[in-house]
Amino acid sequence: MNEESLHQGDEQFQQKIDTISDDVANERGGNVSHQSQTKVDKYKKENETPKENTSMHDESCDELQFQLKTDTMPDDFANEKDGNVLHQSQTKVHKNKKENETLKENTSMNEEIHQGDEQFQQKIDTISDDVANEKGGNVSHQSQTKVHKYEKENEALKEKISMHEESCNELQFQLNTDTMPDDIANEKDGNVLHQSQTKSKCAENDIQQYLDGYPDQEDDLMREENYKFFMDEIPSRPNGDYIDTIHNEWWGDYKRLEDNRKYMQWLFPVRAKSCNRQAQELFPHEIKKICDCKEAQDRLILSYKMMLDFYGMQLENEKDGTVVRSDNWEERFANLNRSKHNHNRITRILKCLGELGFEHLKKNFIEFILVEILETKTLVYLQESCCNYWIAILKDPSERAEMRVFYEQLIKNMSDSLT
Incomplete structure (x- = not known):
């Protein structure tokens, strides 16, 4: 404007x-x-x-x-x-x-x-x-x-x-959230900007808080807007709608899903506060209620599938989280590569899945992304987010180690192919 x-x-x-x-x-x-x-x-x-x-x-x-x-x-x-x-x-x-x-x-x-x-x-x-x-x-x-x-x-x-x-x-x-230019980070005399160090420290703290389950967060039993939204009782705000209406009318409307920046905090709530002041952070008692309610769980999976479609992907297997390309993947991958805010959205999605009972879906999504980054080279601009954030927020240490080994193997394969 x-x-x-x-x-x-x-x-x-x-x-x-x-x-x-x-x-x-x-x-x-x-x-x-x-x-x-x-x-x-x-x-x-x-x-x-x-x-x-x-x-x-x-x-x-x-x-x-x-x-x-x-x-x-x-x-x-x-x-x-x-x-x-x-x-x-x-x-x-x-x-x-x-x-x-x-x-x-x-x-x-x-x-x-x-x-x-x-x-x-x-x-x-x-x-x-x-x-x-x-x-x-x-x-x-x-x-x-x-x-x-x-x-x-x-x-x-x-x-x-x-x-x-x-x-x-x-x-x-x-x-x-953007990292500082590589030229500053690689200064041999350790002359890294204080601002860059602060950003890196904030990111590390955020990841650790997530992995530790936000031990300092106090539960507020009087607030449960996230649960009410998942039960289709209230709409998202601002400029949003009820969750069933979003699934029925927004799915495939890529312009609306791209331009509206306020629905993601409702579809995928996390325990940290967001820039949407009309969305509530996720409280521990809400996590239990959503995890115990099949209706709410089904709606979360629908939200995940809707966003995968927006990114040019499909959830092939709900049990292990296997993800494949959708028919219009080229167009949607191009959008995903050039839009940094969608990388941040994926971080939110993965955190939310881990909070609300779907941690098992995250590893295979990350594996799919790593292949598209390093093997097929179709999502090269996602490498920083995937390696620095998405792997790091896998809650199981063995899965984090497995994905890092997988990443290093892909790097080695790429290097071998050039020699």
């Missing part, structure tokens, strides 16, 4: 509230109370604040996009020996530290925008109530229609702002 579309939304909004004010003022020969007029004028002034927040949010999003574009350093720096990093690389290191401050400011701006949205909704609700109560609720049908129409358009504008926020969250997440 660009700045021009946001300004258009603001202008349309101003026209609507001005029209509402004029219509109400003309009712009964302009017999509107001074109190209602004062609230309308007050709302107009306060509406300036959300617009300023939105503008600031746009600027922070642009800065994040700029950071992503400039984050990778030239490969020739990797060959510098004895820590002789070029002045350009050193400059980028200092610049990266400065731009990291933008992330903290952006988080604060996100909070301000949400507060602005809530205040905004409260103001228009108050205006609507005041207008409806004037002269015993004797407001013309035309005026009521305009109020309802405005509320509808306001929802559309809020949804656009939400999508814009989500874009910034994705940029933040990518900055936090």
